[in-house]
Amino acid sequence: MNFESKSSVITMAEQDQSPGGSSDDGYSKGQILENPPQKKMKIETECEETGIDWISEIPDALIAQILTQMPTPDAFKTTLLSKHWQYLWNSMDNLIFDNRNTDWSDRVNVINKFISFTDNVLTLLCCSKIKKFTLYFRSCLVASYGSKIDKLLEIALKKKAEDLELEIWYYDQDPYVLPQALCSSSFILKLNCEYCRIPEECVLNWTSLKSLTLRHLFLRDEHVDQIVTNCPQLESLKLCEFCGFHHLHITSPKCRILQLIDHAHPDGDWGSLEGDCSFEIVAPYIQHLKISGHFDSVEIKLGDLSSLVHADLTFSVDVVFDKTVEHLLASVRCANELMVPCWVIEMIYVLLLEKKDVS
Structure with a gap:
């Protein structure tokens, strides 16, 4: 890729204008996205009318904002564009590191890189x-990379x-254990x-936290109590x-929003439970409640x-406990908008047939 100062037009090698210049599928050579090796793309940054190099005129702060919208490895590659761009990436405040689409033919070498x-x-x-740090990490040996x-x-x-x-996928091995510094x-x-995984001895204390999403985790009652008590700004x-x-x-x-999606037992003996599960929700200030999955x-x-x-x-449920529907409807009776699944409607119908009051 060559930078020259003549016009603001991005030009490419001329198309073949001969009668045979179109391919068999009806597309001309100028429409092919990938150019032959001998054709080089030339980006010219100066406007012919004003002679201003608009690329060079872009403020560094704006370039940094553009780079933050890119995956971090792609943003890092812009160091090759020019000397001026060589260090612009290191002012980024939105970082995305993702190895989910990595070629795993040489796993250890790829992960180390x-x-x-x-x-x-x-x-x-x-x-x-x-401002934002995103890490998507997948490995069969997550435990061995815990310290890194x-x-x-x-x-x-x-x-x-x-x-x-953070998404630290651990396959069949032990999950990544959150450090106390993060918690x-x-x-x-x-x-x-x-x-x-949240270790037993870990204390959750996020004094400024406003939004919390936890997926595929084993949460003890003490963890939940710490979230409720030690996160006073949680919304x-x-x-x-x-x-x-x-x-x-x-x-x-x-705290006005509560969402519970899918009840599941995470893999590993640290998260195994036997028998039926139950939990109680008391939230007098919650305005939006969602229980789905x-x-x-x-x-x-x-x-x-x-x-x-x-x-x-x-x-959805596989077992309906005694008076479940009655209790659920009684608890949400103050809601202005209510969404229920078909099985609840069927249970209401059965109760009405049995002449039971569910109001």
Whole structure:
């Protein structure tokens, strides 16, 4: 790729104008996206009328914003464009590291390169604060990379990362264990954590956290109590593919959104439960409640939901416990909008036939 200063038009090698210049499928050579090796693309950055090099005139702050919208490895490649662009990437405050689409023919080598690249980028950053840090990491040997992932998160936390999105997929091995430094950061405003483990001795203490999403986690009652007690700014809580706790009592007036999606037992003996599960929800200030997905063999008890505006109870069950429908409808009776699945409608019909009052 060559940069020349003549016009603002992106020109390519001329098309073959001979009668045979079109391919058999009806497309001319100028329409082919991939050029033959001998054809080089030339980007000319100066406008013919004004003589201004518009590319060079772009403010560095705007370039940094553009780079933050790109995957971090692609943004890093812009260092090859020119000397001026060589260090612009290191002011990025939105970082995305993703190895989910990696060629796994040489797993260990590929993962080591990914970890090394992520470490180098984080170390060379000159921004004082990271707005968003995203890490998608998949490996059959997550446990062996635990200390290296800890180091990456430590750097991100030192940069006062406000929005963290972590997906540490562990296949059949033990999951990645969250470090205490992450579980007690006072700068995190939004956290989305998937396929990780919260150790028993860990204390959850996110004093600035406003939005929390946890997926595929085993949550003990003490974890839930810490989230409710130690996250005074929490506005939205979403739990997906979760299990373990029996009580969810949200008493903060700031928490208005609660979503529970799929009740499931994460892999590993640390998250195994035997027999039926049950949990109770008391949330007098929640305005938007959603319980959806599969809740097989789970007894759901709803307590005080007196501020409810919208209730989505479109979850499926394999066993209907005694008076489940009556209790659910009684608990959400104050909602302005209610969504229920077909099985609830069928149960209401059966109750009406039996002349039972479900109002």
